[in-house]
Amino acid sequence: MNDRELGCAGGQFMDRGRMNQNGVVQPLLTDLYQITMAYAYWKSDKTDDTAVFDLFFRNNPFHGEFTIFAGLEECLKFLDSFHYSQSDIEYLKQTLPEGIEHEFFEYLGNLTARDVTLYAIDEGTVAFPRVPIIKIEGPLIIVQLLETTLLTLVNYASLMATNAARYRMVAGKHVKLLEFGLRRAQGPDGGLSASKYSYTGGFDGTSNVLAGKLFNIPVKGTHAHAYITSFSSIGELKTRLIKHKQTGIMEDLLEHAIKHRGLLSHLLDVSTEESSEGELAAMVSYAIAFPDGFMALVDTRETEQANTEPKIINDIKSENSLPKPRPSTNGHQNGKSNGQVNGHKTNGHQNGIAQSNGSRSPKDTKIQDTKTSTTTTTTKTATTTAALKTTTVSNGTAYLPKYVEKSFRSGLLNFSAVALALNDLGYHALGIRIDSGDLAYLSCLARETFEKVAERFKVPWFNKLTIVASNDINEDTILSLNEQGHKIDCFGIGTHLVTCQRQPALGCVYKLVEINGQPRIKLSQDVEKVTMPGNKNAYRLYSADGHALIDLLQKVSEPPPAVGQKVLCRHPFQESKRAYVIPSHVESLYKVYWKAGKICQQLPTLEQVREKVQISLKTLRNDHKRTLNPTPYKVAVSDNLYNFIHDLWLQNAPIGELS
Numbered sequence: 069m070n071d072r073e074l075g076c077a078g079g080q081f082m083d084r085g086r087m088n089q090n091g092v093v094q095p096l097l098t099d100l101y102q103i104t105m106a107y108a109y110w111k112s113d114k115t116d117d118t119a120v121f122d123l124f125f126r127n128n129p130f131h132g133e134f135t136i137f138a139g140l141e142e143c144l145k146f147l148d149s150f151h152y153s154q155s156d157i158e159y160l161k162q163t164l165p166e167g168i169e170h171e172f173f174e175y176l177g178n179l180t181a182r183d184v185t186l187y188a189i190d191e192g193t194v195a196f197p198r199v200p201i202i203k204i205e206g207p208l209i210i211v212q213l214l215e216t217t218l219l220t221l222v223n224y225a226s227l228m229a230t231n232a233a234r235y236r237m238v239a240g241k242h243v244k245l246l247e248f249g250l251r252r253a254q255g256p257d258g259g260l261s262a263s264k265y266s267y268t269g270g271f272d273g274t275s276n277v278l279a280g281k282l283f284n285i286p287v288k289g290t291h292a293h294a295y296i297t298s299f300s301s302i303g304e305l306k307t308r309l310i311k312h313k314q315t316g317i318m319e320d321l322l323e324h325a326i327k328h329r330g331l332l333s334h335l336l337d338v339s340t341e342e343s344s345e346g347e348l349a350a351m352v353s354y355a356i357a358f359p360d361g362f363m364a365l366v367d368t369r370e371t372e373q374a375n376t377e378p379k380i381i382n383d384i385k386s387e388n389s390l391p392k393p394r395p396s397t398n399g400h401q402n403g404k405s406n407g408q409v410n411g412h413k414t415n416g417h418q419n420g421i422a423q424s425n426g427s428r429s430p431k432d433t434k435i436q437d438t439k440t441s442t443t444t445t446t447t448k449t450a451t452t453t454a455a456l457k458t459t460t461v462s463n464g465t466a467y468l469p470k471y472v473e474k475s476f477r478s479g480l481l482n483f484s485a486v487a488l489a490l491n492d493l494g495y496h497a498l499g500i501r502i503d504s505g506d507l508a509y510l511s512c513l514a515r516e517t518f519e520k521v522a523e524r525f526k527v528p529w530f531n532k533l534t535i536v537a538s539n540d541i542n543e544d545t546i547l548s549l550n551e552q553g554h555k556i557d558c559f560g561i562g563t564h565l566v567t568c569q570r571q572p573a574l575g576c577v578y579k580l581v582e583i584n585g586q587p588r589i590k591l592s593q594d595v596e597k598v599t600m601p602g603n604k605n606a607y608r609l610y611s612a613d614g615h616a617l618i619d620l621l622q623k624v625s626e627p628p629p630a631v632g633q634k635v636l637c638r639h640p641f642q643e644s645k646r647a648y649v650i651p652s653h654v655e656s657l658y659k660v661y662w663k664a665g666k667i668c669q670q671l672p673t674l675e676q677v678r679e680k681v682q683i684s685l686k687t688l689r690n691d692h693k694r695t696l697n698p699t700p701y702k703v704a705v706s707d708n709l710y711n712f713i714h715d716l717w718l719q720n721a722p723i724g725e726l727s
């Protein structure tokens with residue numbers, strides 16, 4: 069990877085030698101106070117002091133009971149390249165307060181992370197509050213200087229991976245999940261990280277092309293509304309010809325599409341006047357560009373033809389055995405029962421809320437003469453009538469009821485027509501994207517339509533067309549859609565995923581727990597905020613059925629828990645809460661990842677980390693993973709560590725005086 073490839077997020081800040089990492093990650097990507105503290109430590113002769121810091125979080129995000137640890141590889145790359153460049157030093161000389169001794173800058177200029185040792189749990193593993201995910205030891209000044217950068221590399225990465233893993237859990241393993249968030253992300257670097265860590269968490273791909281290139285993530289996508297609205301009539305089609313996949317003969321795709329549109333019109337009960345001609349032109353042109361990858365947005369174009377009065381919901385339900393469409397005024401139920409979805413009121417699909425868009429009167433409709441490629445003015449009714457002469461409709465049932473959004477009726481008719489036209493020429497379309505309206509209802513309607521077309525036109529693959537849904541989707545929306553029943557094969561998710569709207573930060577902290585071999589404790593009125601002092605090891609104890617039972621922290625001097633042997637696990641702060649555990653399997657959570665200036669483990673690929681996430685989540689009982697009121701996973705300390713913490717706590721807590 070070269071500087072340019074490091075891309076938008078700071079390529080211009082790259083110093084030579086800082087390779088394989090986003091150029092913005094460098095020692096000055098820190099808080100000023102780390103450097104001012106470094107000077108004060110240096111002045112007070114603390115250069116030989118050694119320290120241990122724990123990096124951990126206190127609460128799981130998203131009201132959940134687990135967190136996915138991510139960002140480790142980036143931390144290691146940062147340690148590998150940790151070095152203040154000449155220009156960094158020059159900048160600091162200008163920026164730090166006057167009077168800083170020259171020797172300090174020389175000292176800074178020679179710093180590396182060679183004497184630092186970093187222990188961590190594996191990237192992609194589930195992690196829990198208060199169990200350090202990274203433990204770092206080494207010269208006090210250096211490990212202090214690393215704080216902010218390590219936190220920024222771990223916090224968002226882990227939050228994002230956790231968010232994505234939660235979407236994956238609610239969506240189930242068979243539905244595809246695509247990340248569409250770049251445009252809404254927290255800037256270019258946030259966008260890149262979002263794409264990378266949503267893939268880690270279980271997404272299948274991203275629309276972010278640079279993320280695809282940098283991280284080797286599958287890139288996927290459909291097209292925007294603009295593509296459809298850029299066409300207003302079929303007269304605008306510059307090319308209509310496409311090579312037959314098998315014969316190689318050039319054929320007129322539009323002609324085939326118009327023929328099928330006529331046939332479909334009756335089957336779907338959408339008159340050709342109701343469907344947008346500009347949309348047809350757009351779809352034909354897109355299909356010509358991507359005959360093997362034709363996927364169309366079906367909710368763009370309104371037509372002028374008024375829909376009939378909306379039917380009442382009960383009728384709809386009984387008539388079609390489809391999920392109930394969202395009520396027009398109160399929005400649908402999303403499990404929160406407040407008539408709001410994602411914080412804003414939803415529109416029912418049957419209230420004609422979507423605005424008319426580029427509609428024309430049938431009289432003005434220009435239909436291209438499909439034989440001569442010249443444009444003649446005619447009416448669509450004529451085309452329909454002509455088409456109907458050759459159509460035998462099985463039972464005349466309306467598969468796209470009139471109360472369905474006009475844009476959707478038009479989109480589905482046009483899509484089906486173009487897909488059948490492609491079929492005539494040996495190609496199989498991929499599917500549709502729905503980006504508005506009631507996604508449960510419309511997806512079922514689309515699937516029923518495809519099944520009907522498959523049967524009527526003897527094209528079995530039409531049953532399997534992909535239905536992509538997007539539009540402000542979040543975890544609750546997916547849960548609600550699942551409850552209602554839907555036929556969506558793939559969710560395209562942007563805003564809520566990448567901005568982690570439900571909880572925009574994971575509160576990882578970095579706390580000093582030992583200095584020169586002496587434990588340090590940070591006291592707080594809030595018992596949850598009291599730190600666990602000393603250099604500790606962490607173990608995960610498993611039951612016979614393979615589930616993780618408890619995480620246990622011990623002093624490093626203690627022997628590890630042994631399989632089959634009873635171990636007393638204590639709540640770190642509540643004396644009466646304790647349990648004996650006889651583990652069937654004991655996992656030592658820390659590995660040395662960085663020592664003596666080297667990465668000490670074979671680093672997994674992104675793909676392997678992604679797999680690790682799913683493997684690790686499987687070890688968690690379902691009650692810890694459920695979305696509503698999940699059971700907290702237990703994190704304990706050994707009896708020895710418990711006594712150590714509480715003795716130190718008493719030693720450090722001042723005794724008050726009453727007078």
Ligand SMILES: Nc1ncnc2c1ncn2[C@@H]1O[C@H](COP(=O)(O)OP(=O)(O)OP(=O)(O)O)[C@@H](O)[C@H]1O
Pocket residue numbers: 394400401402409410412413414415421422503504505506507508509538539540541542545548549552
């Ligand atoms: N069946 C459903 N159950 C739960 N949530 C749904 C369902 N269908 C759609 N949603 C969600 O409801 C919200 C609908 O948003 P909105 O009110 O903007 O509707 P819209 O169809 O996009 O309207 P417009 O076309 O005017 O933008 C989105 O967040 C979408 O994900």
Ligand SMILES: O=P(O)(O)OC[C@H]1O[C@H](OP(=O)(O)OP(=O)(O)O)[C@H](O)[C@@H]1O
Pocket residue numbers: 248249251252291292293294503538539540541560561562563564
């Ligand atoms: O809703 P999100 O979860 O954030 O997912 C991404 C959204 O971004 C696009 O909309 P946009 O209006 O930006 O462009 P478009 O013209 O392609 O619809 C797309 O159509 C989705 O609705």
Ligand SMILES: O=C(O)c1cccnc1
Pocket residue numbers: 248249275288289290291292501538560562
């Ligand atoms: O490819 C798509 O459909 C896409 C990409 C980004 C945002 N919204 C949709």
Ligand SMILES: [Mg+2]
Pocket residue numbers: 503539540
């Ligand atoms: Mg939208």
